[in-house]
Amino acid sequence: MSTHKPAKPARPSGRRPGPSGTRDAILSAARRRFAEAGYRRTALRAIAADAGVDQKLIAHYFGTKQQLFVTAIGLPIDPTAVLPAVLRDATEAQVAERLAWGVAQLLGDPQLHERLVAALRATASEPEIARAMREFFPGEVLAAVQDQLGPGDGALRLNLFGSQLVGILMGRDVIGVEPLASLPPDQVARAIAPTLARYLVGDLN
Amino acid sequence: MSTHKPAKPARPSGRRPGPSGTRDAILSAARRRFAEAGYRRTALRAIAADAGVDQKLIAHYFGTKQQLFVTAIGLPIDPTAVLPAVLRDATEAQVAERLAWGVAQLLGDPQLHERLVAALRATASEPEIARAMREFFPGEVLAAVQDQLGPGDGALRLNLFGSQLVGILMGRDVIGVEPLASLPPDQVARAIAPTLARYLVGDLN
Numbered sequence: 001m002s003t004h005k006p007a008k009p010a011r012p013s014g015r016r017p018g019p020s021g022t023r024d025a026i027l028s029a030a031r032r033r034f035a036e037a038g039y040r041r042t043a044l045r046a047i048a049a050d051a052g053v054d055q056k057l058i059a060h061y062f063g064t065k066q067q068l069f070v071t072a073i074g075l076p077i078d079p080t081a082v083l084p085a086v087l088r089d090a091t092e093a094q095v096a097e098r099l100a101w102g103v104a105q106l107l108g109d110p111q112l113h114e115r116l117v118a119a120l121r122a123t124a125s126e127p128e129i130a131r132a133m134r135e136f137f138p139g140e141v142l143a144a145v146q147d148q149l150g151p152g153d154g155a156l157r158l159n160l161f162g163s164q165l166v167g168i169l170m171g172r173d174v175i176g177v178e179p180l181a182s183l184p185p186d187q188v189a190r191a192i193a194p195t196l197a198r199y200l201v202g203d204l205n
Numbered sequence: 206m207s208t209h210k211p212a213k214p215a216r217p218s219g220r221r222p223g224p225s226g227t228r229d230a231i232l233s234a235a236r237r238r239f240a241e242a243g244y245r246r247t248a249l250r251a252i253a254a255d256a257g258v259d260q261k262l263i264a265h266y267f268g269t270k271q272q273l274f275v276t277a278i279g280l281p282i283d284p285t286a287v288l289p290a291v292l293r294d295a296t297e298a299q300v301a302e303r304l305a306w307g308v309a310q311l312l313g314d315p316q317l318h319e320r321l322v323a324a325l326r327a328t329a330s331e332p333e334i335a336r337a338m339r340e341f342f343p344g345e346v347l348a349a350v351q352d353q354l355g356p357g358d359g360a361l362r363l364n365l366f367g368s369q370l371v372g373i374l375m376g377r378d379v380i381g382v383e384p385l386a387s388l389p390p391d392q393v394a395r396a397i398a399p400t401l402a403r404y405l406v407g408d409l410n
Contacts, residue, residue, distance in 0.1 A: 124329030124379055134382040159376055159385035160396055167372025171364055174329055177339040180364035191365055191409045195400045204396045 023061050025051040030072040039069055039135040066140045073132065074119040077106065080144035087148035087200065096197035100189045103165075103196070107172070107185035117173040120166065124174075150201040160199040164192055228266050230256040235277040244274055244340040271345045278337065279324040282311065285349035292353035292405065301402035305394045308370075308401070312377070312390035322378040325371065329379075355406040365404040369397055 029050035033042040044065055048055040062068040070078050086098045106112055122129045146154050168188060172181045180188065198204075234255035238247040249270055253260040267273040275283050291303045311317055327334045351359050373393060377386045385393065403409075 121329055124326055124375070130380045134380050153384055156384050156388065156396075159382050162382070163372035163376040163385070163397075164369055164400070165372070166375050167368035167370070170329070170371050170375065171368040175335045175339050177364050177367070179358055179361050180368070183361065191361075191404075192368075195369070195403070198400070199396075 022051070022053055022057060026053060026058055026061060026068075027072050030068055034069060034072060034132045035129055039132045040139075044068070069132070073129070074116075074122070077112065079141045083141065083145045083200075084148060087145055090201075092197050092202045095201055096193040099196045100186070100193035103189035103193065104186040107168075107188055113173060116169050120169055120174055148201075150204075152204060157199050157201075157204070160204070161196055164195050164199065168192060227256070227258055227262060231258060231263055231266060231273075232277050235273055239274060239277060239337045240334055244337045245344075249273070274337070278334070279321075279327070282317065284346045288346065288350045288405075289353065292350055295406075297402050297407045300406055301398040304401045305391070305398035307394075308398065309391040309394035312373075312393055318378060321374055325374055325379055353406075355409075357409060362404050362406075362409070365409075366401055369400050369404065373397060 026047065029047045030042075033047050033050065036042075042065075044055055044058050047068075048058055058068060062071055066080065067078065082102065086095060086102060090098065106116075119129075119133075123133050124130075141158055142155050145158075149157050168180075171177050172183075172188070175181075231252065234252045235247075238252050238255065241247075247270075249260055249263050252273075253263055263273060267276055271285065272283065287307065291300060291307060295303065311321075324334075324338075328338050329335075346363055347360050350363075354362050373385075376382050377388075377393070380386075
């Protein structure tokens with residue numbers, strides 16, 4: 001499963017990163033702008049101005065606007081990279097198998113886990129973060145996987161998929177309900193994988 | 206679907222309620238005590254003392270400790286009353302049918318909806334509320350339906366069931382992601398009912 005860790009952002013150019021202060025300034029400005037204006041209405045130009053850097057440095061450190069958002073908002077994985085690979089040339093059962101593996105990796109990584117919970121708490125308590133999240137997901141993620149989803153409304157399929165993942169993280173990590181919270185990641189992943197696969201490519205009715 | 210609205214609590218005796226000030230004082234004391242000490246360690250005696258009322262009044266207005274908790278915490282339905290009826294003498298497909306109906310009622314009621322969202326926000330942001338929720342659900346709800354659940358760990362089945370419901374409410378009402386947030390309740394309910402039924406009585410692996 002491809003990940004975007006904030007400590008090692010995508011650097012298409014392969015050059016060494018500049019001082020970490022510059023990177024942190026961009027992230028701070030991005031979090032503030034995304035929180036204030038949401039994903040869609042935030043311009044990289046404005047983030048660059050707030051951070052006092054050339055806009056090219058944003059691409060250098062973070063890649064695209066969506067990659068910057070994923071890093072700034074605290075999402076540990078980039079669903080636009082992971083989901084197409086999960087769905088490629090696969091039956092519903094195969095999608096479930098791949099998801100059982102991928103979700104187990106996700107739930108088993110303590111660092112990813114922490115960042116997901118932080119993102120969830122922010123989403124639940126900050127309406128502006130919730131707005132940024134709801135603008136990001138239908139658009140960017142859907143564009144990446146639209147042709148690989150099952151029939152009907154692809155955005156709804158992604159919503160349902162996200163709802164089960166969010167619910168598991170709420171139960172395990174925010175509420176901490178037992179036995180779910182202590183269940184080994186692979187067992188949680190196996191239990192929810194058929195649901196996730198159905199939402200993406202199966203029968204919704 | 207049986208409901209517990211805060212404005213009309215269960216009154217086993219059928220007598221008229223006393224002044225609403227008394228009822229509100231009990232609810233305030235209960236919310237504070239449950240938040241401070243969690244569900245298990247909160248005594249009705251202490252709530253009565255905080256509210257300055259006789260403990261018998263709590264039973265009069267709210268019924269049992271768990272009914273008081275359900276009302277105080279903002280849960281609009283009592284799962285210990287609803288779930289046994291959903292599961293009674295039913296196949297997995299029948300459970301799914303009943304859940305599709307019941308969840309549609311739940312999602313379609315604007316008052317229930319508001320209270321669920323408030324409970325969710327509180328759970329996400331208040332660790333003490335999260336603790337009360339996680340103590341309440343495994344115990345009281347499991348005791349009510351244990352014999353009707355599928356094989357294996359019944360508490361885990363309820364956790365998974367709750368995770369999908371919580372995720373849907375997060376997506377629809379807290380995050381507000383489209384098209385999920387605007388989808389008619391019966392369509393949402395039909396999409397998730399097979400998942401909910403599987404978690405309660407079906408195959409988890």
